[in-house]
Amino acid sequence: MASKWIPTACGMCYVGCGVLVQVEDGLVMNIEGDPNNPQNRGNMCAKGKAGIMNLYNPNRVKVPLKRTNPKKGLHVDPGWQEISWEEALSSIVANLQAIQENPKKLYIHGWEITGDLHSWLHAFASAFGTPHYSSNASATCGKVIHPVEFFSGGGFHQQPDLHYSNYCILVGTQFAIAARGAFNHVLRDMADARARGMKLVVVDPIGGNAASKADEWVPIRPGTDTAFAMGMLHVLLNELGIYDAKFLQHKTNAPYLVGSDGHYVRDPKSGKPMIYDAADQKNKTYDDPTLSAPAITGGGEGGRPAFELMREHVAKYPPEKVEEITTIPAKTLRRIAREFGEAARVGSSITIDGVELPYRPVCVDWAKGPQGHKHGFHQSWPLKLLNIVMGAVNVPGGIMSTAAAGKRPHHWWPEGGLDGLLEKGGNVLDLPHAKTFPGRTPTKPVRMDLAELFPLAPHFQTLLPITSQDPERYGLSYQIEVLLHTPTNSVLGTFGDLKMVESFYRSIPFMAGFAVELNETNLFDDIVLPFPSYLERYDFNSGITSRSIPPCGQDDWFWQVRQPVVDAPNSIRPPQEILMEIADRVGILGDFYRLLNHTYRLKEPYALEPGNHYPVTEVIDRMARSWFGEEKGLPWFRENGVVRIPRDVEEAYIGPSLEARLPIYLEHLLDRGEELKKVVSQTGIKWDFSDYKPLSEWMPCPSYEAVQKGKYDLIAVHYKFPYVYGGFGNENPWINEICEQTNAYDIILNEDVAKAKGIQDGDEVWLESPVCKVRARAKLTQCIHPQVVGVGGHFGHWAPGMPIAQGKGVNFNSLLPTDLDHIDKISTALDHCVEVRLYK
Amino acid sequence: MAKADLKENAAQASEISVKVRFMGDLRAIVKKRDLEMTLPTGSTVGDLLTFLCDSFGDPFTSWVFSQPGKLHHYILIFLNGRNVKDVGGLGARLGDSEVEIIMLPMFEGG
Numbered sequence: 001m002a003s004k005w006i007p008t009a010c011g012m013c014y015v016g017c018g019v020l021v022q023v024e025d026g027l028v029m030n031i032e033g034d035p036n037n038p039q040n041r042g043n044m045c046a047k048g049k050a051g052i053m054n055l056y057n058p059n060r061v062k063v064p065l066k067r068t069n070p071k072k073g074l075h076v077d078p079g080w081q082e083i084s085w086e087e088a089l090s091s092i093v094a095n096l097q098a099i100q101e102n103p104k105k106l107y108i109h110g111w112e113i114t115g116d117l118h119s120w121l122h123a124f125a126s127a128f129g130t131p132h133y134s135s136n137a138s139a140t141c142g143k144v145i146h147p148v149e150f151f152s153g154g155g156f157h158q159q160p161d162l163h164y165s166n167y168c169i170l171v172g173t174q175f176a177i178a179a180r181g182a183f184n185h186v187l188r189d190m191a192d193a194r195a196r197g198m199k200l201v202v203v204d205p206i207g208g209n210a211a212s213k214a215d216e217w218v219p220i221r222p223g224t225d226t227a228f229a230m231g232m233l234h235v236l237l238n239e240l241g242i243y244d245a246k247f248l249q250h251k252t253n254a255p256y257l258v259g260s261d262g263h264y265v266r267d268p269k270s271g272k273p274m275i276y277d278a279a280d281q282k283n284k285t286y287d288d289p290t291l292s293a294p295a296i297t298g299g300g301e302g303g304r305p306a307f308e309l310m311r312e313h314v315a316k317y318p319p320e321k322v323e324e325i326t327t328i329p330a331k332t333l334r335r336i337a338r339e340f341g342e343a344a345r346v347g348s349s350i351t352i353d354g355v356e357l358p359y360r361p362v363c364v365d366w367a368k369g370p371q372g373h374k375h376g377f378h379q380s381w382p383l384k385l386l387n388i389v390m391g392a393v394n395v396p397g398g399i400m401s402t403a404a405a406g407k408r409p410h411h412w413w414p415e416g417g418l419d420g421l422l423e424k425g426g427n428v429l430d431l432p433h434a435k436t437f438p439g440r441t442p443t444k445p446v447r448m449d450l451a452e453l454f455p456l457a458p459h460f461q462t463l464l465p466i467t468s469q470d471p472e473r474y475g476l477s478y479q480i481e482v483l484l485h486t487p488t489n490s491v492l493g494t495f496g497d498l499k500m501v502e503s504f505y506r507s508i509p510f511m512a513g514f515a516v517e518l519n520e521t522n523l524f525d526d527i528v529l530p531f532p533s534y535l536e537r538y539d540f541n542s543g544i545t546s547r548s549i550p551p552c553g554q555d556d557w558f559w560q561v562r563q564p565v566v567d568a569p570n571s572i573r574p575p576q577e578i579l580m581e582i583a584d585r586v587g588i589l590g591d592f593y594r595l596l597n598h599t600y601r602l603k604e605p606y607a608l609e610p611g612n613h614y615p616v617t618e619v620i621d622r623m624a625r626s627w628f629g630e631e632k633g634l635p636w637f638r639e640n641g642v643v644r645i646p647r648d649v650e651e652a653y654i655g656p657s658l659e660a661r662l663p664i665y666l667e668h669l670l671d672r673g674e675e676l677k678k679v680v681s682q683t684g685i686k687w688d689f690s691d692y693k694p695l696s697e698w699m700p701c702p703s704y705e706a707v708q709k710g711k712y713d714l715i716a717v718h719y720k721f722p723y724v725y726g727g728f729g730n731e732n733p734w735i736n737e738i739c740e741q742t743n744a745y746d747i748i749l750n751e752d753v754a755k756a757k758g759i760q761d762g763d764e765v766w767l768e769s770p771v772c773k774v775r776a777r778a779k780l781t782q783c784i785h786p787q788v789v790g791v792g793g794h795f796g797h798w799a800p801g802m803p804i805a806q807g808k809g810v811n812f813n814s815l816l817p818t819d820l821d822h823i824d825k826i827s828t829a830l831d832h833c834v835e836v837r838l839y840k
Numbered sequence: 841m842a843k844a845d846l847k848e849n850a851a852q853a854s855e856i857s858v859k860v861r862f863m864g865d866l867r868a869i870v871k872k873r874d875l876e877m878t879l880p881t882g883s884t885v886g887d888l889l890t891f892l893c894d895s896f897g898d899p900f901t902s903w904v905f906s907q908p909g910k911l912h913h914y915i916l917i918f919l920n921g922r923n924v925k926d927v928g929g930l931g932a933r934l935g936d937s938e939v940e941i942i943m944l945p946m947f948e949g950g
Contacts, residue, residue, distance in 0.1 A: 104868040111949070119947070126944055129867030133945045142950020156948065368950070418906070424913055431947040432914030440912065441902035446868050452899070458946040548948055591863055594940065598916060598923070 007034055007641025009542030009562040010048045011534020013726025014113040015039070016543015017048055017184050018642050021535065021565040028052050028535060028566055033184065037642045038556045039545050040184035046723040048184075050734035054516070055533045055566070057731060059801055061515040063571045064088035065528040072524050074491075074502045075798065080518075080528070085573065088512075088527050093585045095482050095510040096128070100586065103129035104447065105481040107464070107508070109494065111137035112486030114728070115539035115562065117514075117575050119429065121486065123595035124579055127588040131447050132480065134461040137488050139495055139813065139830035140372030144380045147436035147458050147827070150425035152384055152662050153393055153401030154414030154654065156433065156548040157181060158365060162189035162198070163553045164350070164397035166361035167343035169336070171203045171225055171383055172369015174210035178722040180367065181402065181549025189551070199343070201336060203228060203328075204369065206719045206748070206790045207783030218336070219785040222715045222833035224326040225370040226698035228333070229382035231322030233314040235337035237389065242341035244391030247358070248296050248307055251655075252388060252662045253421060255294035256286065257303030262670050262694060264419070265303035273419050276300025286420045286661070306665035310385075313695045325698060327785070340364075344390040352396065352554075355649040357656060361397030363387050369717075372832030376824040377436075377456075378696040381666075388662055394655030400552035403428065405654045408557075408645050409627045410601060416660030419667075423660070428547045430601050434458030436826070438668045442676045444683065445474055453680065453687070455672045457828045465500040465818055468507050475683055485513035487531045491520040493794060496816030496830050497771040514575060517731050518801025531575060536568035538576075538616050538634075540600070540623045554652045556644040561624060561637035574616040584613070602626050666694045669826075691825045702822060703835040707787065712835035714753075716769065716789040718812040724793040730805040731797075739793070745809035746779035748790040749838065754780045759840060767791075768837045769815040776810050778838075789836055791815070854881050857936045858888060865943040869899045879934060885917060886930035888939060903943060916942040 003024045010017040010031075018037025022030040031051055035042035064085055067078035099105040110121035110133055118135075125133035136142050149158050160168045162176065173179065176190035194200060194213065202214040203225075211217035220228060236242050248254035256273040257265035264273040265283070272285040279293040283301045296307040319330035343362045350359035364387055370380040384399075392398030404426040405413045417423025418438050425433045439455040446452065448467050449460035467474050483505070488494075495501045505511065505524040512527035522528050534542075541547070542562035550557060583592040590610035596619075597607045606626035608614065614622075621634035628636075628643055637643075650657055673692025680687045690699060700708075703715045721744055729735045739745055747767060749759065759765060761780040766773060767789065774796070784790055795809025815834050816822070822831040855878040862870045870892075879887060886909070893901040906912045909930065917924040918940040924932050 102871075113948075122945060122947055126864035126942060129863060129873060131865035131868045131943075131945065134949075135945060135947055136949020138950050140950075142948075146949065418910075429947070432912075432944050433948070434946050435913065438906055440906075441898075443899040443902050446899065447865075459949050544948070591861070591940075594918070595863070595942070595944075 003029070006563070006565040008565055009534070009539070009560050010051060011114040011542070011562070012047045012051045012054070012728055014544045015181055015183050015726070016114060016545055016560070017044065018560055019044070019048065023565050026566055028055055034641060037560065038185065038551065038558045038644060039182065039560070041188065043184035043188065045184060046738055047725065047729050047735060050729070050732050051535065053732045053734050054728060055535050057517060059517050059731070059803065061518060061528060061530045062569050063530060066091070067526050072506050074498060074520070074523065076523065077800070078523060078525070088529060089578070089581060089585070091527050092484070092512050093582060096582070096586050099481050102478065104131055105478060106130040107132040107134070107448070107480045107483045109134045109461070109483065109485035109488070109490050111135065111488050113544050114534060114542070115537065116541050117486050119431070119541060119599055120576055120579050120596070121484070122431070123592055123599055124583060126595055127583065127591035128586070131451065132449060134459065134494070136459050136461070137490070137493055139462050139816070140376065140832045141368045143457070143459055143824070143827040143829040144371040144376050145367055146434035147456070148381060148384055149401055150433050150435055151422055151437040152388065153399070153404060154422060154425050154658060155401030155404030156425070156427070157402040159186070159400045159402050159549070159552045160363045160365045161397050161400050161552055162186065162193040164359070164361050165193060165198055165363055166397065167199045167340055168193070168362070169201045169203060169340065169364045170210055171228070171364060171366040173365060173367035174208060174720060175365050175367065177213050178209035179720045179725055182545050182551040183722070185551040185555070199339070205717050205785040205788045208719050209722060211783065217783070218328055218332060221325070221327045221704070221785060221787060222717050223373045223379065223701035223704050224698065225366070225379040226375070226382055226696055227317060227322045227325040228328060229386060230314050230317035230696065230698065231319050231333050232337045232340070232386055233382060233389065234317050235319065235334055236341050237311045238315050239334075240338060240341050242344065242346065243389045244346045244360070245296060247391030248389065248664070249294040251391070252664050253419070254296045254305060254307035254664050256306050256665065257283065257300045258306050258309055258665065258667070259303040262667070264667055265300070274300065274303070276305065310664055310695060317698070340386075341390070344392060346390065350396050352653075353649050357649070357653050358391060358395040359397055360390055360392035360395050362390060363392050363397070363399040365399060371827070371829050373829065374701045374822055374824055374831040375691055375699045376829035377826035378691060378699065382696045385664060388664055393662060394658065395653055401654070402549045402552060403547060405651055406557055406647070407651055414654070414658060414660065420661050421663055422658070429599055431599055437663070439672045442672065442679045444679060445476065448476060448480055450474060453676065454825070454828050455676065456669070456826050460828050461494060462823060462828050462830045465495050465504040466820060468504040469500070474685060479507060481509050483508045483511045483513075485511070485521065487514040487516045489519040489521050491524070492796065492811050492813060496813050496818035496822070498814040499771065500818045516728065518799055520797065520799045522801070523799060529578065530572045532568045532572045534562060535566055536564045536572070537574060538563055538620050540620045552652070554647055554649070556646050558642050558644045559627070560642040561620060561634065563638050576616040576619065580613065600626070669694050686820070688825055701831055701833055702817070703831070703833045706835035712837055714789050714836050714838055715787055715833050716767070716791055716812070716815055716836045717833050719790050719792045721793050730794060731802045733804055736804050736808070739808070743779050744793055745777070745795060747776045747810060748779045748781050748784050748792070750784050750786040750788070751780040751782055753786050754778060757839065759838070763840060766839050767810065767815070769817070769834045771817050772814045774810050774814070789838055855879065856881055856883065856934055858934055859938045860888070861938070861940045863940060863942040865945060866900070866903065866941060869896055869903065883934050884930065885919060885924050885932045885934065885939070888934060889930065914944045914946060916944060918942075
């Protein structure tokens, strides 16, 4: 029997590993990791191996559908009816044309990160003229890490340099063990690092997969990460006096003089921030070429160095006080801080390929956990400061900024800007990145997502269910009238309280979206379009790793192109071609092409030309040849799968060559906060401005206060499984079997707490938050903070189109109150720790 | 900059005719896809933006400029199909021109 192995890219989550697919007589027989692909080096996860079962899911949507039941709701049968493509597209086009004079009535939920649809919808939204494009899926994930990373590292995400690190602290993340970009690459680096003696400390309410591999698990009360970080900073800076003074002097704003009003002391002529030069005892602008000994302690004329203020500020967090907040014993925190500081080897260097670089083999890494809080920005930012004060940023052993710079196939590099600080991050695609510096000037809201009142945030979709309840309250005189969406399940994953989501989606007169299977979001659709499996389609973007979260260090940069390994059913069309047709029919095809040409840096002769219509294969061929040369068009990628481009030391470790300072003091938060107060005061909206401060403070989440007041006794948090990660797996029978075998559908509870409540392992219990009460099965464990209930995965489905997933597990997001009091006023993250009661 | 006008009429000899297309988030403020105007001969892209800031007020200004004379990183301007970064930036001279001003949403999340 003829058998062939075809290189392509996995599409079971956003990572996009390189895979080889065995095909016999037009049927997929097996999927293996591609050993030649730097992304995963031949490794596969359980979810990737199970992709074959998604392809052959008998409940896949394979034809366009329309609803016949005008009533919409979480549990309402839409009455699906099969229709032709012409009827489906005509309906979508007619609804778009009806709002074309006021295009902001269109909301596009654009997260489909496994392929091209994400960036193509980004271009479509802009060509149509709506600001309401959601670039992310989660109500919390990515809302802080990306804007922080771009202004304090230069790239999209952060990643410990496991090649050289000797001491790694993970806070609220299961990096390289159960989650994160380049997962199947970095997990081997993590194993190697642990084998050679790197100490791994996991600070997390839950002792999950990451903690199981750690040298030490430190349980922490949810929503207290700020206090942990500030306590660590206090011990390092004030008790031990360990920090990288040279790095702080020359590579950060630590020496910038700050006046009594909290603002920089500025040169009256140029407006530039001033630094006190201890060499000749004069104040100078930060970029004065004679500056030789910037003072980070002591004082200067008219102000004090930012670092001095920071040291004083963190002194408010001695370990004993931190213990009260976090429950981490003071002696544990002191020991970890000392170990961290000593392991940093401040002042040491290492030579790699003949290049001498600072050597800082320590880092603190954080991701989803600290971001998801009412004060998510300030929960997270001081954790990054721990790396900055050690000089452990973008140097061997430290925290690395992912995809920040490269020399081929294009040149992209972070750049300095206002006040000499890092302002523009590096990005292989020519698209604006998330950004918290310097921010935008707030104005009266025009947008339904109130973006104008979040001048430092990159994403805003968490506001939509809130404003849609009463637009006039926010001065808005319109509503979202059309929603287009990708096949991801925004009802369960993108917002909080399901009643709010239901109300929001019911308020939208017309919804249309793609579907793999008919999930809970599709229940609100008027039109459903079938979405091809990743094994049936082409994508120039095949996952997020190449462009945004590649493995750090000197591993090759790479680009892979997804190709179909089997034919899609005739009734399924390439999503890129569908978007081109809709754009053409609503009269924006030329503008759409203009934006795609910009996004993909397509110039003559490869640029898409107005008036022409292209099959998706030609578009991808143009992109490939434009980037990699005439000989590496689509046929080359179909044969080879991936192109590898070696990186030199300068690209791998950009810290020393970065011509910009990193922040430790956020003066611009004062400015944006003051501007915001003026705007909000004219709207009558109640607003919390407490986050607009240049140095972080720990501020409690509502759940912390609710437990303190005794209204509730536990806090529910979410955690991840490596085999239920990033979507597209819950209806997969193999993934389901793993979940059943590992009790993944259960909620977890501390064994001692459970006993006190009379709850036994396996008992059915009620889990009740302020907005939702659900039935769940309890799994008892010692590996969870005693005040915490853990809800894992992305479960809790009820859609009839997902019979395997129905009725299993709990949907965590549905527990979350959704209002302005639970939104981080810097990042728009929705608070992801929620007070709960648990009882039989 | 000399006074500019929004006009439907043909440009005078000392004036240039500029067609502006707005894409992305700016449409929410400008409320039009296309705008035609006349500007004094010799006007630059910077002059055009100054005129638009005067016309559409603080929201337009704050969305386009991060500080005086400096565009936000998400603002794209094409002059006769070419990115103004490649043809002189805000100082690029306008002839009888077609200008596209685009405010892109920030890309990628989590």
